Amino acid sequence: MTTSTVAPEIAKFAAAVREALADLPEEERDELTDGLEADLSESLAEDLRRTLPDPIAYAAELRAAAGLPARARKRGAFAGLAQSGRDTLADVRIAIRRNPALAAALDFATTLRPLWWVIRAWVASWVLAAFFGMERGYWFDGAWWIVFAAFLVVSVQWGRGRWLGKGVPTLILVGNVIAVLALLPIRAATDNGGSGGDGSFDRGYSAGADSVLNDPATKGLMFNGKPLKNIYVYGADGKPLHQVQLFDQAGHPLDPFSHAPGEDQPCADDGCTSLIQAARLETGRSAFNVFPLSLIRGKWDNEQAATIPMPGAQPQEPKGPFLKVPAVLDTKKVSKSNH
Amino acid sequence: MDATQLLKGVLDVAVLAVVEQEDGYGYDVVRRLRAGGLEEVGDASVYGTLRRLYTAGALTSYVVPSEEGPHRKYYGINAQGRATLDVQRKVWAEFSTTMNNLLEAS
Numbered sequence: 001m002t003t004s005t006v007a008p009e010i011a012k013f014a015a016a017v018r019e020a021l022a023d024l025p026e027e028e029r030d031e032l033t034d035g036l037e038a039d040l041s042e043s044l045a046e047d048l049r050r051t052l053p054d055p056i057a058y059a060a061e062l063r064a065a066a067g068l069p070a071r072a073r074k075r076g077a078f079a080g081l082a083q084s085g086r087d088t089l090a091d092v093r094i095a096i097r098r099n100p101a102l103a104a105a106l107d108f109a110t111t112l113r114p115l116w117w118v119i120r121a122w123v124a125s126w127v128l129a130a131f132f133g134m135e136r137g138y139w140f141d142g143a144w145w146i147v148f149a150a151f152l153v154v155s156v157q158w159g160r161g162r163w164l165g166k167g168v169p170t171l172i173l174v175g176n177v178i179a180v181l182a183l184l185p186i187r188a189a190t191d192n193g194g195s196g197g198d199g200s201f202d203r204g205y206s207a208g209a210d211s212v213l214n215d216p217a218t219k220g221l222m223f224n225g226k227p228l229k230n231i232y233v234y235g236a237d238g239k240p241l242h243q244v245q246l247f248d249q250a251g252h253p254l255d256p257f258s259h260a261p262g263e264d265q266p267c268a269d270d271g272c273t274s275l276i277q278a279a280r281l282e283t284g285r286s287a288f289n290v291f292p293l294s295l296i297r298g299k300w301d302n303e304q305a306a307t308i309p310m311p312g313a314q315p316q317e318p319k320g321p322f323l324k325v326p327a328v329l330d331t332k333k334v335s336k337s338n339h
Numbered sequence: 340m341d342a343t344q345l346l347k348g349v350l351d352v353a354v355l356a357v358v359e360q361e362d363g364y365g366y367d368v369v370r371r372l373r374a375g376g377l378e379e380v381g382d383a384s385v386y387g388t389l390r391r392l393y394t395a396g397a398l399t400s401y402v403v404p405s406e407e408g409p410h411r412k413y414y415g416i417n418a419q420g421r422a423t424l425d426v427q428r429k430v431w432a433e434f435s436t437t438m439n440n441l442l443e444a445s
């Protein structure tokens with residue numbers, strides 16, 4: 001045997017070329033690449049500035065010049081589908097190229113491809129978050145960005161034609177379709193989280209992230225999704241009741257504002273001209289579950305940077321929506337059974 | 340007009356003509372084509388063309404072992420190759436005359 005003096009990079013290159021021709025019959029491949037190392041060695045020795053080309057492109061050129069068909073793809077159900085999709089795309093591209101205006105639009109869209117790589121990574125991380133049912137919270141903030149960063153790297157590498165293993169191009173095609181379909185609901189979801197409604201992702205995101213603690217929509221009493229400010233109670237006879245204490249099934253007081261001790265007194269209206277005044281229990285504690293809740297006139301206090309009760313003002317029970325409501329029909333039955 | 344596009348159509352006859360002068364291995368043929376003025380010709384295109392002409396029966400091939408490196412695969416022309424080359428020479432002569440006349444007339 002000849003002592004091989006082939007440079008390692010040439011041996012590696014020749015192996016990569018043979019790998020790219022692996023779909024050909026062995027005999028055909030050997031014929032095509034026989035003497036490749038010798039030719040390459042000589043070619044490189046003669047022109048020192050020359051660098052080895054891309055083995056895949058080299059193999060394609062070799063194949064085309066030899067009159068052999070382009071690399072046959074493994075035909076799975078999806079691969080066949082993807083291939084025909086690619087063929088159709090190629091046809092469409094040719095048709096577009098014939099029209100100058102469309103060709104210019106296509107060129108413009110092509111320069112925007114990196115933007116798409118970012119968007120699909122962004123969508124993928126949201127889809128993943130949705131899949132695992134992640135609640136928005138402080139920990140979610142960090143985890144989401146890490147996942148997004150990882151997806152972004154993969155997405156961009158794929159976009160640049162790197163990291164393309166077996167079956168990955170099909171995966172990308174399917175993934176792209178899913179990403180486009182998922183884009184709309186995700187946009188809507190993040191807009192809701194934004195609550196400001198200005199569409200700014202960052203603001204919407206941070207608003208979503210601390211919504212667990214601060215979002216009024218997640219605490220207190222709701223009716224059809226809207227916060228309750230007060231509850232007016234009428235007895236069986238239809239007349240208004242006063243200072244009725246309400247509790248839930250577990251014995252928690254029904255505080256419409258989930259008011260925590262030390263918090264500012266809740267405003268009774270948007271302008272905060274009056275405040276909700278808690279009732280005082282015999283234990284000395286104040287209670288916000290005594291309905292109808294009383295209001296007290298408020299004034300802005302610069303020192304406390306909050307609206308405080310107007311000095312000297314008395315809490316007043318607001319007028320209910322009705323002076324009287326229809327009485328319950330079987331009043332007597334109820335009163336009997338109560339005895 | 341792109342010379343590399345034109346080259347695709349005439350690479351066969353160029354390779355046949357080079358090999359007719361003297362048997363050659365892959366890179367040797369590339370070097371002679373470049374020396375002859377086809378500087379843009381790609382290695383792989385030439386190797387593939389040699390392989391195709393061999394499969395088509397226009398070339399013979401033989402391997403020459405090398406003392407200090409990998410073996411070389413030489414190609415030589417045969418009778419069928421010469422016949423093909425003669426036909427293509429005539430085709431090229433007619434075609435180039437036609438093109439020259441067309442381009443000079445205008």
